[in-house]
Amino acid sequence: MSSSSSRISESRKRSSQKPAKDERLRRAWRRGLTPPPWINLPDWADRYRRLAKEAGSTSGKWRTSTVEVARGPMLAVTEPGVHVLTAMVCTQLLKTALLETIVGYHAHIKPVPMLLVQPKEAAAEQFSKERISPMIRATPVLRDLMGSRKSRSAEETLLYKGFPGGFLALAGAGSPDNLARRPVCITMYDEVDKYVLTREGDAIGLGDERQATFSEYLSVRVCSPTIEGESRIEASYLAGDQRQASVECPHCRHRNFIDFFRHVEWDKELDEAGNVIAHHPRTAKIYCEACGVGWDEGARLQALKTTRWHQTKAFLCCGKHQDPLAVYEEAWRRQGDSRPADPVLQTWDWWAGPRWAVYRARCQHCGKWPVDNEHASFTAGKLFSPWPKDAPPKQATKWLDMKDDPDQRVVFDNTQRGRPHRRATGKDLKAETLAARAETWPGEVPDGVGLITVGGDTQDDRVELEFVGWGTNEESWSLGYVVIEGDTSSFELWDRVDEQLLRTFRRADGRAFAVEAACIDSGGHRTNEVYAFAKARLGRKVWAIKGASEKSGQRAPIWPTVKPSTRKRSQYKPTVIGVNAAKDTIRARLEEVREPGPGFMHFHAKRELAWYEQLIVERRILKVMAGSRFTVWECPKGKANEALDCRVYAYAALQGLIHFGLRLNERTEDLATRFVAIAAPEMAPAAEDAWISRSGADGGESWL
Incomplete structure (x- = not known):
């Protein structure tokens, strides 16, 4: 073939390929101009997130509905007006998953600089290796953005994960320099009750000061509580709007704010004087406070699917002090036998449907929302956990094993109920009282x-x-x-x-x-x-x-x-x-x-x-x-x-x-x-x- 024919053939090939290349460029240009889709945190996790085998007992596709109680805190991340989010919950319920999903969501959908703080730098490295890196490897959209663990570039280290438009930095609470080094939009604080004061002050205060240049900032604090009056996470929860979760009774549809000491009962053997001589914790069930029917494990799991969150912080409005929980209970009692399907609207308004799943407390006189949602705070115990090891019989057994030891009662309140332990005041402890029992x-x-x-x-x-x-x-x-x-x-x-x-x-x-x-x-x-x-x-x-x-x-x-x-x-x-x-x-x-x-x-x-x-x-x-x-x-x-x-x-x-x-x-x-x-x-x-x-x-x- 002559050189002239060869040049004509090559020209025709380039001409035939040019439209396809131009089309790719146009599509890329349109994608660059198209804003990211609006999507909330649980929807993003259900659509994109995958669970790594080494990060837990389950793997595969993420489903928020598995632990429905996590939906409320996850929705609060994108809830309009929320700038501080506190989760004071029991162990092994939603805290770590919440932090991981916040990282994945913002790296993929809304990239911003983020800082995640652990009590010590060694704990930050461990969290990066055992939680963040497996999530990145298991989730395709994150793997393409945040690189591989094998990378040794500045964009991928144990304490720094770079991605287009932002980064994730991890630090220990004891290092003021790392906390104050860089401006960040989202700060996340894990296990805050284990933080120690630094020479420059509190780690949370130092970290949040780095958000000054961002208008859509978010500060997230998560931990199980410790002692009432001393717990940092308790103080943060009380400063917020104090959201508590309720579930619907499968039998009468009454909403119960379930708590171990209020709703869980089991069979007991009594002597002639009415004293308990034997416990049977394997019979423990949740009992509805309205109809009195006990829920078997199937009914409990069915009830957990109806979990909703409510603002319960007491407030002053129209010259009256009002407690949303007390008002709700009184409204329920007044209705007697003519109860509607869901009396919760007597006290709260469901705000914006499923996009931001929270019942906001309103004044019973003027109907306004006097409780601001700038600080959304959450608490929940293991009765909201779907796992068999957290079923009422298991918790009843733990309580019976721990109840006689004051130190173990602290553990039970913190790890099972997700509540700070209230110490005895000691006001009635006198030397004469102790001497009398000699x-x-x-x-x-x-x-x-x-x-x-x-x-x-x-x-x-x-x-x-x-x-x-x-x-x-x-x-x-x-x-x-x-x-x-x-x-x-x-x-x-x-x-x-x-x-x-x-x-x-x-x-x-x-x-x-x-x-x-x-x-x-x-x-x-x-x-x-x-x-x-x-x-x-x-x-x-x-x-x-x-x-x-x-x-x-x-x-x-x-x-x-x-x-x-x-x-x-x-x-x-x-x-x-x-x-x-x-x-x-x-x-x-x-x-x-x-x-x-x-x-x-x-x-x-x-x-x-x-x-x-x-x-x-x-x-x-x-x-x-x-x-x-x-x-x-x-x-x-x-x-x-x-x-x-x-x-x-x-x-x-x-x-x-x-x-x-x-x-x-x-x-x-x-x-x-x-x-x-x-x-x-x-x-x-x-x-x-x-x-x-x-x-x-x-x-x-x-x-x-």
């Missing part, structure tokens, strides 16, 4: 004790020791309290302290007990002396301790959870214990546990009233710093608190033994089934008399 027991050690620990408080002129016996589920007996007077810088005094720690105590049946662990306070002016005493007795588990610095209300573990150090004896350092957490537990048990059993504290009748006053002298004080609310324990000026300190240290010694492998319940049960006759039983009364005698006149030691 008791005596045969022998030095009563039945039920599995081991003995000691707590020691060091002063310049004395060392005070409490000997505490521990039984099943940390039931405790104050076996003895000794004051060893003398100069605590002298070897002679510490020899007498050691004599007390080496004592052998006997149960009425002759069973011998020795001190298994002791914690001695190393604070004050005798630090080196306590170090030397404890270092020489490490093999006997005599530990020098100091309280953690918790001035900002932090709750460190009672016994540190780090692995034991391998440092040499010459490098000895004390064990730092969480005194705030220990005092929380001790006070809760004194206030709330009134009957012998788990956590109950027994006292010997020989205790003096002053000892009880020292035990309860400290007060829980609420403080506010940089927007954070927290409580600390304070001792009134001029008051003594050695009895409380000794109990804290004895409890820390028990936690130290547990940390190193002690199984307290097994130990106690084993001792209850075995009899070891080391001394004759008739010796027990004499031993008891010796134990409670006072010998301060000749030896400087006073036994109480």
Whole structure:
């Protein structure tokens, strides 16, 4: 073929391809000018999002209807007027999924700069690897925009995900520089009750200040609550419009704002006096407050599909204080038998149909909406969860297992109900009340004790020791309290302290007990002396301790959870214990546990009233710093608190033994089934008399 013919052929090919290329360019140009479609968060997730296998128990297509209670918070992200969104909900319900979907939606539909804050930078990296990256890989529209984990460019790192028009930055709450480095439109704060104050202030305040240049900003805070009055997420929820979820009864269509203590019941066996002698939690059901019909699991799942959210914040309008929930309940009661299909409109208006699914509270006099929706806040418990492990029988079983332990009741309220735990006020806790329940027991050690620990408080002129016996589920007996007077810088005094720690105590049946662990306070002016005493007795588990610095209300573990150090004896350092957490537990048990059993504290009748006053002298004080609310324990000026300190240290010694492998319940049960006759039983009364005698006149030691 000639060169001329070849050029003509090539020209014809280009001519035939030109229209197709032009058409592609025109289509691309039209797509660039076309605004993104309006779509809300749950609709976007249902259409585009896919679940990764490694991110949970399910995979495949996302369906918001699976966990219908999540629809309300997701819709609030695009609800007109909302700039702050708070979700104070139970564990494993909607928090993480909400954050993930916000990231995916804005990366795909409405790209903006975003910041996601975790309590620590390590947690931010973990969240990126385990939640964000799998979502990107599993969701095609995000995979095309946000790259691959294999990429090592500046657009794709663990703490930075770039995409056209925006980015996602992840940071730890303890790094003020990362929080204040860049302007962002959306800030997301996960596990906010675990944030610590930085040298520049509160992490939420620092992050939200970076939104100043954006008009459509959004601040999202999610967490399970902790303690009422101290929880940061609770304070944020109360500052919002306090949305609560209701479900429709499958039988009478009454809307129930379901709560475990109000709506869940199960079969119980009663004695002739009407006291409960047995529980049957497997029969637990939700019971409608209107018709009284119990819902089986099928009915509960059917009811969950009708979940709707309501503004429930009380307000002042037309000169009247109004509580939407109270008004609703009163309207329901007034209707009697002539109830309409859905009486909820007596109190709320359904706003804008399914696009923004919220019943907004209106004044019953003028009909206006007095509650602003700028801050949409949500709360929900596990009764709204569709998963079988969260069904009422499972929750009832957990409650029965936890109800006798004040610490576990905190866990139940936080993780199951999604509500902050309300501590007992302690106003009715008096020294006389505690003294009135004092008791005596045969022998030095009563039945039920599995081991003995000691707590020691060091002063310049004395060392005070409490000997505490521990039984099943940390039931405790104050076996003895000794004051060893003398100069605590002298070897002679510490020899007498050691004599007390080496004592052998006997149960009425002759069973011998020795001190298994002791914690001695190393604070004050005798630090080196306590170090030397404890270092020489490490093999006997005599530990020098100091309280953690918790001035900002932090709750460190009672016994540190780090692995034991391998440092040499010459490098000895004390064990730092969480005194705030220990005092929380001790006070809760004194206030709330009134009957012998788990956590109950027994006292010997020989205790003096002053000892009880020292035990309860400290007060829980609420403080506010940089927007954070927290409580600390304070001792009134001029008051003594050695009895409380000794109990804290004895409890820390028990936690130290547990940390190193002690199984307290097994130990106690084993001792209850075995009899070891080391001394004759008739010796027990004499031993008891010796134990409670006072010998301060000749030896400087006073036994109480």
